[in-house]
Amino acid sequence: MTFELTPDELAGIVDLFGALTDAELHQATEELAFKAGVAPPPASIVEDAIATYHLVRTDDLLVVGPTAFPTLPADAVDLPHILQIEQRAVDRDTIGNAVERRFRQETAQAVAADDQEAIRRLLDVSYDLETWTAVDLEEVRSLLPEPTQSV
Numbered sequence: 001m002t003f004e005l006t007p008d009e010l011a012g013i014v015d016l017f018g019a020l021t022d023a024e025l026h027q028a029t030e031e032l033a034f035k036a037g038v039a040p041p042p043a044s045i046v047e048d049a050i051a052t053y054h055l056v057r058t059d060d061l062l063v064v065g066p067t068a069f070p071t072l073p074a075d076a077v078d079l080p081h082i083l084q085i086e087q088r089a090v091d092r093d094t095i096g097n098a099v100e101r102r103f104r105q106e107t108a109q110a111v112a113a114d115d116q117e118a119i120r121r122l123l124d125v126s127y128d129l130e131t132w133t134a135v136d137l138e139e140v141r142s143l144l145p146e147p148t149q150s151v
Contacts, residue, residue: 003033003041007054010045011068013076018088019061022046028079035075053125056102058095061088066099066132067125096133103129107140119144 005013013028014020020028025046033040046062049055056065064070080087103125110118123144126137 001038003029003036003038005029005032005041005045005073006071007045007049007052007067008069008071009073009076010049011054011064012070012072013079014055014062015064015070016072016076016079017085019058019063019090020085020088021060022062024083024085025062028076028083031079031082032073032075035078052121053099053128056095056099058090058098061090063090063095066128092133096135099129099133100135100137103137104140107144111143111145 010025010029013025013032017024026040026043029045030040046055049068050057050062050065053065053067055062055068103122106118107122109115110122123141126141129135130137
């Protein structure tokens with residue numbers, strides 16, 4: 001049996017510390033899995049959470065992203081004591097600018113590929129991103145075609 005974590009639970013773990021490296025987050029998930037008596041989750045869950053903007057990577061750190069609703073998994077409150085990692089402060093403007101660049105790049109790719117699923121997802125993300133940091137994405141949204149409805 002494998003320890004399962006939702007993207008929001010991964011964000012909750014990261015939120016405990018302000019930011020974590022990939023290795024630190026992996027260690028945290030291993031600790032929680034050990035406490036639960038199951039195998040740790042695959043490393044791919046972090047990349048999946050990044051893909052959905054639940055986590056964002058800046059430099060070498062992961063921070064809570066604009067689509068996340070951080071939730072602490074069972075026993076996570078003990079992680080700061082177990083891992084002995086200090087709380088980290090992150091520059092929200094720098095992270096916001098990096099995420100905006102990523103969003104604009106992904107939007108251009110989705111439009112060029114006429115990827116309807118990505119267009120739908122990015123439209124939703126655009127609103128979350130605007131409330132998460134001080135960016136105005138109205139111009140980018142205007143470039144996104146209305147996604148076609150599946151029948």
